[in-house]
Amino acid sequence: MPVWQSIYDELKSDSFEIISVAQDAGGEEAAGAIFDDANVSYTSIIDVNHHISSLYNLLNVPSGVWIDEAGKIARINEGTYAKTHFNGAWGTDDYVPIVRDWVANGADSPYVWDSEKVRENIFQRTPEAEMAQPAFRLGTFYFTRDNDEKAERYWSLAQELDPDSWNYLRQDLQYEDGGSAGPEWSERRERIEGAGGTYYAPLEI
Amino acid sequence: MNSSKKIGLVFGALCFSSVVSGQSAVVLYNERVVEVDQTLPDARDLWVKPEDLTRINDFVLKPEGACLEELCIPVLQDRDSDMFVTRSNQGWFNVTGLADKLQQAHMADYNDGIWSFGTMPLERQSFFSAGEAPEFELPDRDGNIVRLSDFRGKKVLLLTWASW
Numbered sequence: 001m002p003v004w005q006s007i008y009d010e011l012k013s014d015s016f017e018i019i020s021v022a023q024d025a026g027g028e029e030a031a032g033a034i035f036d037d038a039n040v041s042y043t044s045i046i047d048v049n050h051h052i053s054s055l056y057n058l059l060n061v062p063s064g065v066w067i068d069e070a071g072k073i074a075r076i077n078e079g080t081y082a083k084t085h086f087n088g089a090w091g092t093d094d095y096v097p098i099v100r101d102w103v104a105n106g107a108d109s110p111y112v113w114d115s116e117k118v119r120e121n122i123f124q125r126t127p128e129a130e131m132a133q134p135a136f137r138l139g140t141f142y143f144t145r146d147n148d149e150k151a152e153r154y155w156s157l158a159q160e161l162d163p164d165s166w167n168y169l170r171q172d173l174q175y176e177d178g179g180s181a182g183p184e185w186s187e188r189r190e191r192i193e194g195a196g197g198t199y200y201a202p203l204e205i
Numbered sequence: 206m207n208s209s210k211k212i213g214l215v216f217g218a219l220c221f222s223s224v225v226s227g228q229s230a231v232v233l234y235n236e237r238v239v240e241v242d243q244t245l246p247d248a249r250d251l252w253v254k255p256e257d258l259t260r261i262n263d264f265v266l267k268p269e270g271a272c273l274e275e276l277c278i279p280v281l282q283d284r285d286s287d288m289f290v291t292r293s294n295q296g297w298f299n300v301t302g303l304a305d306k307l308q309q310a311h312m313a314d315y316n317d318g319i320w321s322f323g324t325m326p327l328e329r330q331s332f333f334s335a336g337e338a339p340e341f342e343l344p345d346r347d348g349n350i351v352r353l354s355d356f357r358g359k360k361v362l363l364l365t366w367a368s369w
Contacts, residue, residue, distance in 0.1 A: 004364065016360045019351065021343070023367045028346070030368045035346065044346050051235070052365055055324060055339045056332075065363040067338040071353070076336075080364065103360060118336035127310075134312040134321035137233050141319060150314065157312075170369050180369035 001038035003082035007096055008042045011103050015069070018042035023050045023061055025140045025171055049140055053167050054133040057123040060166040060200055064095070066102060066112070074102065074112045077121050079200025094205050111205070123201075125162065132162030166199070232261045232300070233321040236343060244318070245290070245297040251313070251320050252290070252297040261300060262322070271303055276327070278306055338363075 001020075008018050022031035024046055031046045045052075052058070056065055056076065064080030067073055081091035098111040106112075113121070139154030155172045162168060169188065170180040178184055189199050228246055230253075232239040239261050245252035255266040264271045270279040271288075280288045280298070288299050288306075301320070304311045310323035324339075331337040338361075342352050353361070 001366070014359070016362075017356055018362045018364060019353075019356075020364045020366065023365050024369070026368065032346070034368060043351055045343050045351060046346060047343055047365075049236070051343060052341060052363070055329070055341055056363075058365055061365045061367045063365045065338070067353070067356075067361040067363060069358050069360060071338050071357055073332075073336045073338050099362060106360070115336045119333070122333060122336070127308075130310040130323055131312060133323045134233075134310050137323075138312055138314060138319060138321040141231075141233055141238070141321070150317075154312075154314075167367070171367070174369035 001034055001040065003096075005038050005040055005042070007082060007099070011100065012042070013103075016103050019045065021045045021047045021052045023047055023053055023167055023171070025049075025143055026174070027144070030174075048144070049137050050133075050167050050171070053165070054136075057125055058167075058201075059123060059164055063201065066099075068107070068112075072115075073118045074107075075121075076118060077123055077201045078203045080203070092203060095203060098205055123164070125164075129162035129164065132158040132165065132168060135161060136168055228318055230318040230320060233319065234261050235322075235324075237261070245292065248315075250302055251300040253300055255296055255298055258298045258300060258303075262303075264303065266296075266298060271298070278303060 004018065004020065012018075020035075020040065020042055022035070022045065024031040025048050027046055027048050035044050053061075053063070058065075058077060060079065062080050064075070064078050065073060066075040078095075080095050082096055084091040084093050098109075102109040102111055135154050136158035139151045139158060142148075142154065143151035152172070155168065158168045159165070159172065170185060173182065173185055174180045193199060228244050230241045230244045230251060232241060232251070239257070241253050241257045241261070243254065253261065258264050258266060258271070262273070264273045266272075266280065266282075267277070268282070270277040272278075280286070282289050282296065285291065288302050290297050301311055304322060307325050307327060309325045311321060313320045329339050332339045338353060340353050342350055345351050
């Protein structure tokens with residue numbers, strides 16, 4: 001977060017904006033301090049219903065989408081980081097340079113995808129997985145009203161309907177023993193990666 | 206999955222046996238939480254007065270049908286149908302029926318009368334076919350409404366993250 005702020009300080013202009021959207025059912029209480037500690041000045045949203053992930057078919061956080069001046073997508077569905085963290089334990093130093101190139105060169109940047117590649121990179125959900133968003137929304141409605149039993153019921157249902165979404169699983173695990181990166185998460189990550197799947201949507205640079 | 210479907214069916218059955226006339230409902234539609242004072246009792250579908258339809262999803266019931274801007278879904282109103290019925294001179298519109306026609310996902314907790322709707326596929330046609338960024342409308346941390354279209358003419362780096 002502080003790194004994105006420094007990149008924003010460098011690149012912000014009348015023709016570039018960062019919209020940062022926290023996918024946090026816990027609202028201000030969960031995500032507010034993280035924005036505040038970084039003294040964020042770009043557009044900051046706390047999206048309790050994970051609406052953006054659902055709308056853009058993003059499966060995990062952090063994810064990035066490039067949107068050009070005409071509202072067309074130039075890159076989508078990539079696991080994005082501002083830098084590497086903890087000596088390379090996660091993250092990447094490769095993403096920020098291509099953002100810089102795009103901001104400077106626009107459509108001429110070699111990192112801008114054509115519409116066909118954009119279409120190919122939009123994740124496709126099944127009709128059953130489309131049911132997960134209203135289920136998750138219902139769960140969050142109950143969560144914010146302290147009805148934990150029903151919150152759990154509908155958040156679990158969302159995970160069953162859309163098993164590709166890491167968001168729905170990890171949001172739920174945040175409020176359970178073990179947490180969002182505990183044994184249940186590791187077990188599932190190992191299983192999916194063992195089968196050749198990916199945890200973060202791949203970054204192609 | 207199976208257990209969840211069964212739960213849904215049990216809720217439906219319970220609801221059918223315990224409905225009271227004029228049951229209220231809460232409708233979750235995008236960021237909206239719409240309280241509806243009266244619905245028509247029904248085991249499966251959400252029937253509301255035409256004015257409540259507009260409060261829920263901006264559709265307006267006109268003589269030619271249920272309309273949102275240029276889009277109009279034909280609805281007969283001079284006789285009862287699966288979309289519109291008249292009871293004691295009050296018209297009732299089937300919101301879930303409209304969602305089904307639009308292939309819009311929805312889910313309900315029938316016991317509590319809470320109805321939740323997903324995104325209309327129409328809103329994302331140009332996303333899948335032409336890579337156009339779907340429009341959104343969400344409050345920022347100060348409560349100001351942020352629309353993607355407010356940034357037309359700028360490059361936008363849209364980033365998601367989470368505390369979890």
